[in-house]
Amino acid sequence: MIALAARELRHGGRQHLSSLLVAMITSVFATLMIEMDQVLRVQSIGGQFIKHGYVVALLDVLDLLFFFIAVFVASIVTANTFGIIMAGRAKHIALLRLLGASATTLRGAIAIEGAVVGLVGSLVGLALGLLVTQVAYGALVSSGTFVDAPIDTLSPLLVAPVVVGLLSTTGAAWYGSRRILNVSPIEATGVSQEPVAQAIAEMPKRLRTFVIVLFAGGIVMLVGGVALGLKSPLGLLLAAPGGALSFVGFVLGSGYFIPRLLKAAGRLTGRSTPSVLASANALRYPARSARSTIGLVIGVTLVTMFTVAGQSFLALSGPVASSAEPADAAGDQAFLRLTMGILAVLIGFSLVIAAIGLVNSLSLSVIQRRREIGLLRALGFTKKQVRAMILAESIHLTVVGGATGLILGIFYGWAGVLAAIASDHHIGGFFWPTIPAWIIVSIVAGAIVLAAVSSAVPARSAVRVSPIRALAVD
Amino acid sequence: MSEPAPTVAARGTGVSKIYGTGDSATTALDSIDLEIHGGTLTAIMGPSGSGKSTLMHVFAGLDSATSGTVTIGDTDITHLDDNALTLLRRRSLGFVFQAFNLVPTLSVLGNVTLPFELDGRRPSAGDLAWIRELLARLGIGMLETRRPHELSGGQQQRVAIARALAMRPQLIFADEPTGNLDSRSSREVLGLLRDLTREYAQTVVLVTHDPVAASHADRVVFIADGRVAHDVGASSPQELSDIILSLEVDA
Numbered sequence: 001m002i003a004l005a006a007r008e009l010r011h012g013g014r015q016h017l018s019s020l021l022v023a024m025i026t027s028v029f030a031t032l033m034i035e036m037d038q039v040l041r042v043q044s045i046g047g048q049f050i051k052h053g054y055v056v057a058l059l060d061v062l063d064l065l066f067f068f069i070a071v072f073v074a075s076i077v078t079a080n081t082f083g084i085i086m087a088g089r090a091k092h093i094a095l096l097r098l099l100g101a102s103a104t105t106l107r108g109a110i111a112i113e114g115a116v117v118g119l120v121g122s123l124v125g126l127a128l129g130l131l132v133t134q135v136a137y138g139a140l141v142s143s144g145t146f147v148d149a150p151i152d153t154l155s156p157l158l159v160a161p162v163v164v165g166l167l168s169t170t171g172a173a174w175y176g177s178r179r180i181l182n183v184s185p186i187e188a189t190g191v192s193q194e195p196v197a198q199a200i201a202e203m204p205k206r207l208r209t210f211v212i213v214l215f216a217g218g219i220v221m222l223v224g225g226v227a228l229g230l231k232s233p234l235g236l237l238l239a240a241p242g243g244a245l246s247f248v249g250f251v252l253g254s255g256y257f258i259p260r261l262l263k264a265a266g267r268l269t270g271r272s273t274p275s276v277l278a279s280a281n282a283l284r285y286p287a288r289s290a291r292s293t294i295g296l297v298i299g300v301t302l303v304t305m306f307t308v309a310g311q312s313f314l315a316l317s318g319p320v321a322s323s324a325e326p327a328d329a330a331g332d333q334a335f336l337r338l339t340m341g342i343l344a345v346l347i348g349f350s351l352v353i354a355a356i357g358l359v360n361s362l363s364l365s366v367i368q369r370r371r372e373i374g375l376l377r378a379l380g381f382t383k384k385q386v387r388a389m390i391l392a393e394s395i396h397l398t399v400v401g402g403a404t405g406l407i408l409g410i411f412y413g414w415a416g417v418l419a420a421i422a423s424d425h426h427i428g429g430f431f432w433p434t435i436p437a438w439i440i441v442s443i444v445a446g447a448i449v450l451a452a453v454s455s456a457v458p459a460r461s462a463v464r465v466s467p468i469r470a471l472a473v474d
Numbered sequence: 475m476s477e478p479a480p481t482v483a484a485r486g487t488g489v490s491k492i493y494g495t496g497d498s499a500t501t502a503l504d505s506i507d508l509e510i511h512g513g514t515l516t517a518i519m520g521p522s523g524s525g526k527s528t529l530m531h532v533f534a535g536l537d538s539a540t541s542g543t544v545t546i547g548d549t550d551i552t553h554l555d556d557n558a559l560t561l562l563r564r565r566s567l568g569f570v571f572q573a574f575n576l577v578p579t580l581s582v583l584g585n586v587t588l589p590f591e592l593d594g595r596r597p598s599a600g601d602l603a604w605i606r607e608l609l610a611r612l613g614i615g616m617l618e619t620r621r622p623h624e625l626s627g628g629q630q631q632r633v634a635i636a637r638a639l640a641m642r643p644q645l646i647f648a649d650e651p652t653g654n655l656d657s658r659s660s661r662e663v664l665g666l667l668r669d670l671t672r673e674y675a676q677t678v679v680l681v682t683h684d685p686v687a688a689s690h691a692d693r694v695v696f697i698a699d700g701r702v703a704h705d706v707g708a709s710s711p712q713e714l715s716d717i718i719l720s721l722e723v724d725a
Contacts, residue, residue: 277577372578378569380560
């Protein structure tokens with residue numbers, strides 16, 4: 001098992017690059033989080049930067065929450081990557097099965113590969129995170145923002161990022177490699193046909209019921225919470241879990257929602273052949289496309305939610321503030337801005353991980369479609385049309401991820417802030433959300449950049465596919 | 475009784491293909507002169523590694539010759555760039571491969587109309603009528619909306635033949651089109667290919683190592699060691715086998 005894993009790592013190490021990167025970024029995040037906690041403690045005792053202990057406690061809770069979200073997104077991305085790698089190795093796996101390797105052994109070997117990738121990535125991330133802390137702390141002290149108090153960099157807590165990285169990557173590799181169990185040794189013996197294209201994934205009935213209950217129940221709780229929130233601030237206590245439940249429902253049901261959205265997005269790029277093929281292709285493996293997109297949805301939803309909630313609050317807190325002490329009001333607004341800044345950075349980690357996942361699944365899907373691309377080239381697809389096809393597929397995925405996240409984020413942010421403050425007598429009930437233009441512009445711009453970047457590498461390797469590729473029988 | 479002079483659908487003059495340089499150079503094609511006559515089914519046969527596949531790649535503009543010239547109809551394709559070659563393939567050539575002929579995400583009709591749509595035009599009513607006639611003639615008229623994975627191997631090859639004929643190309647290349655089929659489907663597909671060649675005056679180049687397949691052809695060209703070794707008219711599988719065996723023994 002170990003020998004198998006070692007051989008794959010030695011010869012096929014490059015396919016794990018993205019998983020390594022994802023494990024690394026997650027670990028950098030965790031390390032920074034732990035270090036930031038240390039720094040804030042030292043500074044709030046020794047300095048006068050943050051006076052209230054509750055601020056540190058609040059940030060701790062948010063840190064932890066967003067770390068779990070980052071780990072969750074990272075696990076989805078890594079599981080997806082391993083799933084695609086398995087599809088590419090099917091023939092090789094079939095040969096090993098033919099020679100007598102059991103599926104369990106092979107799956108164990110993949111889990112070991114995952115463990116090695118997770119361990120190495122987390123350790124590199126840990127080192128990088130410590131380095132960034134030292135440099136940033138030094139800079140903040142010398143600029144006078146922080147008092148010069150020594151910090152204890154090496155906390156025993158730092159074991160956590162490595163352990164979490166190791167476990168989540170191993171688990172994701174194990175989960176992503178479940179396809180091995182379906183690889184028949186017969187596949188090694190003949191010219192295997194193109195794998196059968198899946199229809200839109202049917203969920204097991206029990207899961208579907210669960211998802212519907214979560215989603216619909218969550219929405220009912222959320223709306224109820226908002227209605228209650230118009231009268232009492234306690235509405236948030238109902239709305240918040242409702243929002244969380246409905247979002248979990250959406251994420252679990254993404255295999256159902258996302259392919260339908262992708263189908264609709266397919267019409268955006270027109271009826272040209274490259275666009276039609278790209279759309280069909282995004283729907284070929286609905287579960288895979290859903291997993292590639294859901295990370296993006298989660299990241300964009302969170303960013304938009306906090307921005308809309310925060311900005312709506314800022315816009316409305318004017319009348320509230322006029323009744324309070326001006327100094328306190330200014331302090332509250334500054335604190336809110338600081339919190340939103342930190343949140344943006346925290347969520348940024350999840351977004352980066354999601355973006356890597358998208359780039360990766362697009363490139364691997366091109367690698368697996370070499371023969372099909374060769375066929376298209378032989379039939380008269382120009383290089384430009386091939387490039388257009390890959391770009392269109394990338395646009396479909398990013399548009400669905402970005403637009404869904406934007407809409408959900410606005411909805412949740414608005415609902416949250418309504419439930420929280422609408423009952424305040426200065427605000428007096430219902431209000432429309434404040435949606436800053438910059439959040440929409442930056443998400444749209446981000447999506448355009450992501451679509452272009454994530455299609456660049458796969459498109460380059462796709463146009464290099466020679467039409468002779470379609471004639472080769474291997 | 476005066477037969478019309480045979481037109482030349484494709485011509486190669488002094489075509490050579492050398493892979494690698496220096497000591498590791500391998501000559502796949504050694505100065506081949508070959509004319510493919512219009513409206514005929516020509517089989518290219520040869521043992522493995524004889525260069526028959528390379529010959530087809532070069533004639534179809536999929537690979538470039540090291541020296542010599544290749545013309546398709548009146549077009550010299552030797553110095554065309556990738557884009558021009560792609561357009562040539564799209565408009566003037568048809569292909570039938572051994573396997574993976576069809577785009578899995580498109581229906582049968584979608585696959586057959588693909589060359590039109592790649593050209594940025596909807597198939598006209600006339601085109602569609604022609605395509606439907608072809609599908610009916612090939613016995614797959616009722617499968618229009620099926621996906622490739624729902625078809626048998628023989629049905630998939632018929633769809634590929636329909637696609638190759640749909641644009642009425644100047645030349646169709648069929649590379650081991652029956653390599654994946656059982657002998658009955660194989661016989662049917664080859665019979666259709668030959669009949670359609672006659673009925674619609676199409677030119678087909680069939681690359682195969684199978685004497686039974688090649689026995690459907692009007693002419694059989696044998697390639698060995700990158701040269702034309704034999705060039706015979708329609709022959710029985712037995713006669714073709716004997717020639718192949720003699721080539722293998724000589725090698």
